[in-house]
Amino acid sequence: MSDFLQFAVILVIILVAAKLFGYLSTLIHQPAVFGELLIGVLLGPSLLNITHLPFITSSILPDFISELGEIGVLLLMFLAGLELHFNDLAKNTRIATRASILGVALPVGLGFGLGKLTGMSTIQGLFLGLSLGATSVSISAQVLLELKMIRSKVGLALLGTAVFDDILVLLLFSGFLVFLSGASSFVGILLVFGKMMLFLALSAAFGIWALPPLTRWTSHLPISQSVPTLALVVLLIYGLAAELLGGMAAITGTFIAGLMFARTPEKGIIESNLHSLAYAFFVPIFFVGIGLGVNLHALTLNTIWIILGITVIAIAGKIIGAGTGAKLSRFSWHEAFQLGTGMVSRGEVSLIIAKLGLDSGYITSQIFSAVIAMVLITSLVTPPLLRAAFKSGENIKPPPLVQKSDSDLIKENL
Numbered sequence: 001m002s003d004f005l006q007f008a009v010i011l012v013i014i015l016v017a018a019k020l021f022g023y024l025s026t027l028i029h030q031p032a033v034f035g036e037l038l039i040g041v042l043l044g045p046s047l048l049n050i051t052h053l054p055f056i057t058s059s060i061l062p063d064f065i066s067e068l069g070e071i072g073v074l075l076l077m078f079l080a081g082l083e084l085h086f087n088d089l090a091k092n093t094r095i096a097t098r099a100s101i102l103g104v105a106l107p108v109g110l111g112f113g114l115g116k117l118t119g120m121s122t123i124q125g126l127f128l129g130l131s132l133g134a135t136s137v138s139i140s141a142q143v144l145l146e147l148k149m150i151r152s153k154v155g156l157a158l159l160g161t162a163v164f165d166d167i168l169v170l171l172l173f174s175g176f177l178v179f180l181s182g183a184s185s186f187v188g189i190l191l192v193f194g195k196m197m198l199f200l201a202l203s204a205a206f207g208i209w210a211l212p213p214l215t216r217w218t219s220h221l222p223i224s225q226s227v228p229t230l231a232l233v234v235l236l237i238y239g240l241a242a243e244l245l246g247g248m249a250a251i252t253g254t255f256i257a258g259l260m261f262a263r264t265p266e267k268g269i270i271e272s273n274l275h276s277l278a279y280a281f282f283v284p285i286f287f288v289g290i291g292l293g294v295n296l297h298a299l300t301l302n303t304i305w306i307i308l309g310i311t312v313i314a315i316a317g318k319i320i321g322a323g324t325g326a327k328l329s330r331f332s333w334h335e336a337f338q339l340g341t342g343m344v345s346r347g348e349v350s351l352i353i354a355k356l357g358l359d360s361g362y363i364t365s366q367i368f369s370a371v372i373a374m375v376l377i378t379s380l381v382t383p384p385l386l387r388a389a390f391k392s393g394e395n396i397k398p399p400p401l402v403q404k405s406d407s408d409l410i411k412e413n414l
Contacts, residue, residue, distance in 0.1 A: 040291015081258020136347025207260025
């Protein structure tokens with residue numbers, strides 16, 4: 001069997017398995033990513049090890065899968081930026097800012113502290129801490145929809161806090177990469193920081209003044225899928241510029257590209273086309289590929305303790321940190337606990353940070369596997385915790401006159 005046919009077989013297995021387990025995951029009220037990660041672990045060296053089946057002889061297949069997954073990461077972050085609405089963020093700015101700052105700072109700090117206590121280097125500890133900072137609010141949003149509390153005071157604040165949360169973690173991660181770039185002197189650090197600011201300024205200027213007319217002009221060209229193709233080209237250029245010019249991760253560049261395209265009238269066309277491309281092919285390969293990198297046979301007692309430790313930190317850090325931020329914004333203690341509980345689950349951003357750390361050699365496979373386990377565990381415990389938090393006390397009722405549907409409200413704030 002040729003290398004291409006072997007590659008085709010592996011792709012069929014990955015895509016079918018990802019969609020099947022993603023569907024099964026939704027049946028138990030978990031996000032599809034939970035099932036995709038889980039089947040990735042089962043298809044990897046932990047159980048089936050599909051890249052080493054008897055009829056798979058090509059040694060480059062893992063690299064192909066990894067590269068396709070990298071495209072999935074870029075598309076994922078682009079779509080995340082594309083779905084942000086600055087006007088909606090402004091409605092809950094105070095609570096979202098306070099809750100996100102404390103909700104990120106506490107888990108990051110505790111994760112770093114745990115890393116140092118368990119003998120990790122400073123860089124490994126910081127990567128571990130940053131992977132604990134971001135929230136995946138999709139699970140909480142599903143629970144709030146079921147409870148009909150998505151329009152409540154806590155529900156609206158939770159959506160805004162989650163958005164600020166991801167932006168803050170990405171900014172911290174980009175700043176961390178600046179210091180990893182090798183600048184040892186004060187002048188060197190200023191130079192690297194200046195490159196980062198130059199990239200941000202140029203990308204914002206192009207996105208604000210040049211991108212809207214360019215997109216509008218492209219949309220009138222007699223070319224099939226002209227606007228989605230332009231979006232793909234621009235997101236890749238932003239990703240390249242982020243690394244080559246700004247010294248930051250490519251995902252930061254594609255995230256900014258998404259923010260810029262979100263301001264154009266063609267946003268709907270771009271979103272519908274690239275969402276289909278990403279979630280039909282590239283994104284499932286990315287999440288399954290992450291699972292393929294986990295080897296449960298290599299787990300040691302020390303790794304299990306790390307998993308337990310970071311899971312406790314992940315849960316307590318968000319409840320205490322984000323909850324304290326909510327309390328400072330004049331929420332009641334019960335409302336603060338509800339918001340903090342809704343921030344517990346981790347997802348895409350945590351996985352991306354951990355994967356970049358592993359690929360760059362900054363963290364070990366042991367730390368990487370621990371982060372994957374933490375993401376799975378927090379995804380499982382969030383729904384029952386959140387349901388208990390909302391059913392254990394009196395909640396503020398939703399406002400009576402609202403025009404938008406619940407699904408539209410979630411989409412506009414995520």
